[in-house]
Structure formats: structure tokens, C-alpha cells
Amino acid sequence: MFTRKLGYRLLLSSMMGIITISGQTLNAAEDVQLYTTNTKISIPPGESVDYSIDVKNKSQVTQNCRISISGVPGTWNYILKSGAYNIQEISILPGETKKLTLKLEIPLKVNKGNYPIKVYAGSATLHLVVNVSQQGSYKTEFTTDQANMEGHSKSTFTFKTNLKNRTGEKQLYSLRSKAPRGWQVNFKPNYQQATSVEIEPNSAKDMNIDIVPPENVAAGTYKIPVSANTNLTSAELELEVVVTGTYEMEMKTMNDLLSAKVTAGGQKQLDLVIRNTGSADLTDVKLNSTKPSGWDVTFEPAAIDKIEPGQYTTVKATIQASKNAIAGDYVTNISAKAPEVTSSLAFRISVKTPLIWGWIGILIIIVAFGSIIYLFRKFGRR
Numbered sequence: 001m002f003t004r005k006l007g008y009r010l011l012l013s014s015m016m017g018i019i020t021i022s023g024q025t026l027n028a029a030e031d032v033q034l035y036t037t038n039t040k041i042s043i044p045p046g047e048s049v050d051y052s053i054d055v056k057n058k059s060q061v062t063q064n065c066r067i068s069i070s071g072v073p074g075t076w077n078y079i080l081k082s083g084a085y086n087i088q089e090i091s092i093l094p095g096e097t098k099k100l101t102l103k104l105e106i107p108l109k110v111n112k113g114n115y116p117i118k119v120y121a122g123s124a125t126l127h128l129v130v131n132v133s134q135q136g137s138y139k140t141e142f143t144t145d146q147a148n149m150e151g152h153s154k155s156t157f158t159f160k161t162n163l164k165n166r167t168g169e170k171q172l173y174s175l176r177s178k179a180p181r182g183w184q185v186n187f188k189p190n191y192q193q194a195t196s197v198e199i200e201p202n203s204a205k206d207m208n209i210d211i212v213p214p215e216n217v218a219a220g221t222y223k224i225p226v227s228a229n230t231n232l233t234s235a236e237l238e239l240e241v242v243v244t245g246t247y248e249m250e251m252k253t254m255n256d257l258l259s260a261k262v263t264a265g266g267q268k269q270l271d272l273v274i275r276n277t278g279s280a281d282l283t284d285v286k287l288n289s290t291k292p293s294g295w296d297v298t299f300e301p302a303a304i305d306k307i308e309p310g311q312y313t314t315v316k317a318t319i320q321a322s323k324n325a326i327a328g329d330y331v332t333n334i335s336a337k338a339p340e341v342t343s344s345l346a347f348r349i350s351v352k353t354p355l356i357w358g359w360i361g362i363l364i365i366i367v368a369f370g371s372i373i374y375l376f377r378k379f380g381r382r
Contacts, residue, residue: 031059032092034119034126041129044201045110045136045168051102051128055121057092064091065122067100072117077105080119090121104130108167108232109137134202136168141204142228142235150242152280152340153219157211157241163189163197163228164204172198173228180222182214187226197228211241219245219279245280245309247340254314259348265323268349274304274336275312282307282338287315290333294322297332304336325351 141164177185189197254271289297335344
């Protein structure tokens, strides 16, 4: 009987011990508490967030807590410190609170969304959520709707481009080109020439790029690489310029004379030579003039469809002087104009009085002289 009672007592004591140990284990889970004010923070890519975390020992004994963190993406950087030191374990006296600092650095290249982070101190867990508010990347986009332009050698080729900052930070881009020697490349992000441009995160800016070929450039296709660069990101764009040839034209008279004589109301015919001295065809060449009032200038032909490089065409210009023109020198300007180039000449025309007016003058003098003689004879006898 005594043995049976003793067994019951031992069993009861064992059960009470187990219950006591379990109670201590459950309480131990609540002996350490982690706390921070902001458990969910929104932040754009490329920035960092700092947490101040309190570790409280609510028990009556000193707690040695291993500190760790989980859930941080592999491309992120973090620093977990107590005071000035990186830590893995801390010891906290009863009723004491230790402060931890956690710094999370969000990269530029990150997807938008929520990222759960857990901080552990012994058996205590602190749940944090970092909300990346924007889609970010290291990428920069440099684009144009038209990367190829064609024109003559004296053209200015203007490309309309778009530079997009796909990163999570404001970027100051250095604008550069690798054009062949002698070419001019001007960047105009705000319609003003510049060598750099600043763009906000996830924003874009339209930009004109003016390209001017060197003088006497040969016909052909030219690649013009341009780029926008920062320390973190860059983008390149290849522009193409097709030079169709040089446009040059020379106009002169057949005998190289730039002066002539004509009587009032008379005509003067000039033989003009128009030569293509460039490397591209001249098309739709038209002739016109500026002349004195009352004068007329006609051309045969008045327009030329095409003059090939090295070739020439002759044109007859007829200058009609005004009937009322008085004696003197007059200037008539004649020009040949193609869409790409113009050539002009200035002719000095000397107007003479017609011979008939000379004979009329002589006749008037003779008549006047005869009248005087007649009157002298008639009245002189009296």
C-alpha cells in the first residue's frame, strides 16, 4: 500500500515538474520583445531605409539573444548594428532595452511590390514590410523614330530623339558623339545646345540632335554614334546620315563679259553658260532676274530639268531696254536657282540715245540758224 502511494506521489511530482518546465518555456518565448514604430515603409528604388529597433528583456534573468534577419532579397544590402558594431548576438539584463539599427539599401534594379523582412532576437520575431513603390532598373533608353536621314552636303540633319531614365534616381547624363573628324554634332535637350542633361527617375526628355557635315564631304553613308552616360548607366544610339553629293553651280557668259551697250528701247542678247561643278545632279534649275523699271528680261529656256555633274547647259537671255530710258548705266541681275544652290551675275548695260534723235537735233540747229539769217537779212536792210 505504501509503495503504491509512493508511486502516485512520484508520478504527480513528475507531472507537476513537466507542467512547470512547460510554463517556463512558454514564458521564455515572451521574455524578449522586438519593437519598431514603422513596420511597413514605402520607398522608391535606389534609396535606403533605416529602422530603429528596440529589444526588450521582460524576464527576471539575463537573456543572451542571437540576432539574425531573413527575407532580404539577394541583390539588396543590409547592415544590422548595435551601437557602432555589426552584431550577431547580444546580452540583455533583466528589464533592460537594447537598441538595434537596421539599414536596408534598395537597388536601382528592382521590381515594384511588397517585400516581407523578418528580424529575430532569440525566439522573438519582428515582421517588417518594405514596399517598393516604383518599377526600377539600371536601364537607360535612347531612342528615335527615324535613325536615317538623307540630304545634300550643305544640309543640317536634325534627329528627334528621346532619352528615358529607367533608374530609381535622378541622373545627370553626359552627352557625347563619336562622329568622323570634321563633323559637328550638337545636342539640344531644351532647344538649347548642351553637353549634359538631368532627368528625374522613371522620366524621359525629348532632345534634338543637329548633325552638320564637313565642307566638301564626299557622297556616301556615314554612321554617327551618340551616347548618354552616367557613372551607373548609359545608352547608345547610332544615327545614319546619307550624303547625296555636293551641290555647286557656276554661271557665266560665253565670252566672260559682264557689260554691254544698248539704245533706249533696244535689245541685247546674252549667251549664258550654266555648269554643274558639284558631285550631285542639279534638278529644276530656274532662271529669273531683277531689272530696272520698264525693262524686260526673257530666257530661252526659262527652266532646266537636270544638269549632271561636270556638264553644262547654255541659255539665251534677251534684255529689252525701256523706250523711255535715258542715257546712262543700268544694272540687271540674273540668277539661276536650284533647290540646293544659287548662282548669280550682275550685268552693266550702257544706254545710248538713238541716232534719229541726233539727226533731229542737228535739224533743229540748222532750222534755228536759218531762221536767224533770214530775220537778219529781212530786218537788217531797214
